Amino acid sequence: MLSLTRTLRWVRGRRPEPSAASDSDIARVVSRAVRYAPEAEPIDIAPNDPLLAYLASAPGPVATLDLDLDSPAVAELRRTGVRLIVPLVSQGELIGMLNLGPRLSDQEYSRDDRALLDKLATQTAPALRVAQLVREQQAEILVREQLEQEMRVAQLIQQQFLPKETPRLPGWQVAAFYRAARQVGGDFYDFIELPEKHIGLVIGDVTGHGVPAALVMATTRSFLRADAPRLVSPGAVLARVNDLLHGDIPPNMFVTCLFAVLDPATGRIRYANAGHDLPYVRTAQGVVELRATGMPLGLMANMTYEEKDAVVGPGESLLLHSDGLAEAHSRDREMFGFPRLRRLVAENPGGQALIDLLLTTLHRFTGPAWEQEDDITLVTLTRSAGVSEDAVVDEFSVTSEQGNERIAMDRVAKAAAGLGLSAKRLERLKTAVAEAAMNAIEHGNQGRAELPVTVRVETADGELRVSITDRGGGREIPIATTPDLEAKLAGLQKPRGWGLFLIKKMVDDMRVTSDERHHTVELVVKLKEATDGADE
Amino acid sequence: MALTSDRATVRRRGTVAVIDLPGQIDISAEATLNDAYKEAERVSTTILLNFAGVDYINSQGIALIVGLLARARKDKRAIEACALSDHYREIFEVTRLSDFMKLFESEDTAVAREGGTR
Numbered sequence: 001m002l003s004l005t006r007t008l009r010w011v012r013g014r015r016p017e018p019s020a021a022s023d024s025d026i027a028r029v030v031s032r033a034v035r036y037a038p039e040a041e042p043i044d045i046a047p048n049d050p051l052l053a054y055l056a057s058a059p060g061p062v063a064t065l066d067l068d069l070d071s072p073a074v075a076e077l078r079r080t081g082v083r084l085i086v087p088l089v090s091q092g093e094l095i096g097m098l099n100l101g102p103r104l105s106d107q108e109y110s111r112d113d114r115a116l117l118d119k120l121a122t123q124t125a126p127a128l129r130v131a132q133l134v135r136e137q138q139a140e141i142l143v144r145e146q147l148e149q150e151m152r153v154a155q156l157i158q159q160q161f162l163p164k165e166t167p168r169l170p171g172w173q174v175a176a177f178y179r180a181a182r183q184v185g186g187d188f189y190d191f192i193e194l195p196e197k198h199i200g201l202v203i204g205d206v207t208g209h210g211v212p213a214a215l216v217m218a219t220t221r222s223f224l225r226a227d228a229p230r231l232v233s234p235g236a237v238l239a240r241v242n243d244l245l246h247g248d249i250p251p252n253m254f255v256t257c258l259f260a261v262l263d264p265a266t267g268r269i270r271y272a273n274a275g276h277d278l279p280y281v282r283t284a285q286g287v288v289e290l291r292a293t294g295m296p297l298g299l300m301a302n303m304t305y306e307e308k309d310a311v312v313g314p315g316e317s318l319l320l321h322s323d324g325l326a327e328a329h330s331r332d333r334e335m336f337g338f339p340r341l342r343r344l345v346a347e348n349p350g351g352q353a354l355i356d357l358l359l360t361t362l363h364r365f366t367g368p369a370w371e372q373e374d375d376i377t378l379v380t381l382t383r384s385a386g387v388s389e390d391a392v393v394d395e396f397s398v399t400s401e402q403g404n405e406r407i408a409m410d411r412v413a414k415a416a417a418g419l420g421l422s423a424k425r426l427e428r429l430k431t432a433v434a435e436a437a438m439n440a441i442e443h444g445n446q447g448r449a450e451l452p453v454t455v456r457v458e459t460a461d462g463e464l465r466v467s468i469t470d471r472g473g474g475r476e477i478p479i480a481t482t483p484d485l486e487a488k489l490a491g492l493q494k495p496r497g498w499g500l501f502l503i504k505k506m507v508d509d510m511r512v513t514s515d516e517r518h519h520t521v522e523l524v525v526k527l528k529e530a531t532d533g534a535d536e
Numbered sequence: 537m538a539l540t541s542d543r544a545t546v547r548r549r550g551t552v553a554v555i556d557l558p559g560q561i562d563i564s565a566e567a568t569l570n571d572a573y574k575e576a577e578r579v580s581t582t583i584l585l586n587f588a589g590v591d592y593i594n595s596q597g598i599a600l601i602v603g604l605l606a607r608a609r610k611d612k613r614a615i616e617a618c619a620l621s622d623h624y625r626e627i628f629e630v631t632r633l634s635d636f637m638k639l640f641e642s643e644d645t646a647v648a649r650e651g652g653t654r
Binding site for chain 1 (some may be wrong): 623
């Protein structure tokens with residue numbers, strides 16, 4: 001009813017043009033205005049007042065004294081001296097009213113007056129409506145811009161606190177995926193190094209969206225990181241974090257969180273769960289849910305958390321997930337569902353391949369036009385089947401942010417350190433890895449932080465092979481050509497374009513493969529060096 | 537090796553303008569490098585890039601150096617380089633940058649060769 005009270009205020013505030021009247025005229029007008037409208041406050045009309053319905057279908061101006069309605073608004077209008085109401089109706093909707101006091105001559109409004117006012121109203125109403133719409137739209141745009149700005153901040157916080165790379169666990173393949181919904185939710189995951197080479201696995205979800213959820217997520221993560229190495233016991237860690245959060249968290253917010261401690265050497269997992277979606281372990285006997293009871297974090301103080309044990313055997317895998325996947329809806333409002341997720345886990349050995357399969361299946365399920373409803377987080381850990389066939393030295397992924405190529409480079413250098421490469425060849429490999437990872441981040445994944453670049457370091461047939469895979473499948477594989485330095489120096493070509501050329505020069509072989517979803521560059525260095533004069 | 541830094545400094549040594557490069561020559565060094573070069577232009581017509589504190593150069597960094605070199609050639613200035621690690625010296629050779637800029641073992645040999653003094 002904002003528009004109605006505003007319209008009224010506008011009419012009352014109006015004065016005759018002073019230039020057209022002498023001082024005594026003005027005094028007379030003002031005194032009359034005061035007489036008929038003692039107070040200048042607008043009148044609030046309740047949305048259910050019968051006057052509104054009456055005016056919406058009135059044929060023209062209405063005299064307040066003629067109205068026989070049980071309406072507080074009419075009484076109020078009469079009291080403030082309003083004699084005539086001219087309804088402003090646009091497309092059947094009452095959008096405002098012109099309220100007039102008595103004529104200055106104290107005579108009744110004539111039929112001509114009413115006809116003129118009616119004509120005025122039919123022209124004013126659409127113009128007023130347009131003005132209202134413009135104002136509403138401007139307000140909407142402002143709100144949307146503010147929301148988007150907030151989402152950008154939330155995304156920034158979120159990204160800042162998610163791991164930039166998956167940890168290196170000998171005998172395990174670790175892969176992770178996180179994609180924020182447009183209205184960033186509060187999903188998070190983490191890997192925490194613990195004493196005795198154990199590793200803490202965290203997955204959680206903060207209720208709500210945007211900056212508040214992101215801030216609570218960051219706080220929870222800090223509490224977990226601070227307490228996990230000291231307490232180790234997953235139940236004790238969650239109990240402690242719950243107490244810390246309970247004092248800090250805004251009302252109506254809470255955090256679901258699973259915390260597990262893995263001993264990579266034995267596959268033993270000790271875990272506790274604060275109301276988070278149950279992880280799945282794929283075993284030879286089928287898929288097992290890891291159940292443990294516990295209230296979400298931050299709801300009530302002094303909670304205890306049940307602690308349980310499980311073992312991930314050789315060849316088995318573990319999936320941690322958030323509800324963004326299982327609770328996604330198709331166009332017919334069908335839910336993706338936990339049974340479907342469980343079935344997919346059963347059908348697939350795990351690792352990055354499982355994440356890819358889940359995302360492809362989700363995409364098919366929701367259709368391409370789907371707007372992601374909630375954050376999606378997936379973390380898988382797969383234990384290799386046996387030590388003897390394990391030629392994979394390391395496998396990890398980095399997120400697609402500028403500069404992360406150096407993380408990939410240093411990690412590969414560390415993995416290759418024990419393989420007997422000369423310092424020179426190792427330096428060459430590092431440059432090639434950095435360049436290939438940079439291409440994957442910038443071109444393959446278009447710098448979209450949530451897309452992983454997967455790096456696999458393995459040895460086979462006397463070769464060290466580093467595969468770098470991005471999600472930019474289906475694009476043409478460029479051919480490494482020798483850049484024309486003279487043309488670049490003469491300003492005839494851009495200075496850029498050295499990446500592929502450098503990669504090719506730095507390794508013994510480069511193999512590029514591509515399917516419709518992935519693009520992989522495999523860098524090959526011979527472990528037993530051919531007599532290379534340049535090498536030491 | 538000197539401590540790596542994310543800034544560049546420009547010094548005059550003898551007749552040469554020395555640019556001490558930041559630790560990382562990639563896209564993040566673009567503004568730093570351009571500013572340092574502008575300053576060095578005012579100091580001398582011979583500009584020595586000192587790589588002593590550099591521990592990472594990538595293809596974006598190579599492109600930045602090619603850009604500086606193109607600019608210097610237009611203005612008839614000489615750009616030289618010193619204190620490259622063996623690996624990055626190899627990269628300068630592979631990319632043929634070494635055909636267009638003299639490479640010196642150290643700042644001292646570069647300045648001596650230029651006939652500069654302290």
